[in-house]
Amino acid sequence: MSESVLKTTRLSKLYGGRAVVDNIDMTIKRGEVYGFIGKNGAGKTTLLRMVTSLVRPSSGAIELFGSPDAKALQAARTRMGAMIETPAFFPKLTAQDNLEYYRLQRGLPDAGEIGRVLHSVNLTDTGQKPYHQFSLGMKQRLGLALAIMGNPEFLILDEPINGLDPTGMIEFRNIINRLHREGNITLLISSHILSELAQVATKYGIIHNGRLLKEFTKSELDQQTRGYISVKVNNAPMAGDIIREQLDTNQFEVYSQEEIRLFAFFDDPSVITSLLITNGLRVYSSNEVKISLEDYFISVIEAA
């Protein structure tokens, strides 16, 4: 079994008696890219703030790299990088100087580390431009550069693509994929832009009203979001009769006079089309319709 990087046990945070994070048990194993999904105000950022020690839990426990006690947890936090919400830097300092401040603060001996992280996030050409003149995309990338400074084993990114334009999103996704692939970094990424998250995450957790409703792997998600095969024919009710009689299955729905939806045969849909053609029906098209992560997320929330 792979080592757990983060484990929370019955973690809660109450503000004014109201649970913003409610008894969350979450485990992230080494090498995973954990997509943390939730609506605004669901409790994502509060949980991440507790993990990064910015907010004190009301109850429950946090374990980082198997840390057995508070002192070990404190030490373990230096093996972690984080970007919580909007990146924050000293506005009048350059990217280089801002990172130099944190390099000195963290006692990283290699001055070349700054060049390495700036190169990693494609931010080497900002020169003497102060931080307050950066575009949002540049700010986000500088935030990521700080988060990966010192080669952390675990990276926490809270809404890293918020406000980025499509090009910025693609660039950010590529950087994250590269970090995971080449640096073997375990990532926890929270976002409500699920289409982007779906392209990087290997495991997901859905949080709603402070409660972790569901955790699932990418392959489990693929199973859950398989959707159906839509077959357009000249007579859908007759097609349904043929499938039921000859294949002995009820895993379909006659959706309209000309469309039948199959919830099986994903591996080889040609079995159906051949059968229908053999029985004299005309098949206009056959294609797989997937359920999006958004739809799945909404279905989980509604079920809760």
Next chain:
Amino acid sequence: MIKLIKADLFRLMKGSAVHNVLIAGIAIILLTGITMYNSGSGLLSFGVRSSVSVVSGAPTTGADFVRQMRDDSFFPFFILAFAIAILGADYSAGTIRNTLSYFAGRRSVYIAKCITGVLCCLAYSVSCLVVSMLLGVILFGFGGFSVVYFVRLLGQIVLSLPLFLGMIGIGYCLLVFTRKSSITITAYIVGLLFAPSLTYNLYQIFPAADWLQICDPLSAFSVVSRFWEFPPLTVALMIITWLAIDAAVISIGMHRYETADVV
């Protein structure tokens, strides 16, 4: 902790806040010195001297000029600028998140920032001393300098340390509670202006404790600048009071810094 201090000093060197305070302090010394030199009458309309210094008249020697310049009544206000530059910037820029998400030991961070603040005060004090010495020698000559004189200057710097720490501590304490530089500035200045009446009223309640009258920040700085003119016990009691203030404001501020959620 040294790493934290080093980083903060690096940032302050790159920024303009501390530079501006140093420039302001030095400019005031230069302008005051030139005004004093030109007037020669002792009736000065501009300068950094307290009312007591003005009464003592225009300097006649370089050493006298330096002594008068040590009575810098702007300094308690300038210390606030250091506090805002060191800790206030962390709150206003939001960079406190970057620091505290890495260093869970917030106590170390807070103490490091207190030390950085005192170092800034020392840098200001020493810079102003050097400039006033140079200007004093140029304008009023070498007269008055002696071993006793330099020992007193050294004593003055050492005795100022509890005041530096206390004023930095008060600034930080206000910052960690308000998290806003603007509110901190207002509260600090109002406090500075009202402190003398507070200490005076305390003295009215406890008439035996006449040293209470010199415990407000502006009086305390003025007394320290010429501590040898006061009874040693009075100065000692004032310093002990300030050490108690240091302990109180730093522990309150640190407790708040350690326990407050960063949102």
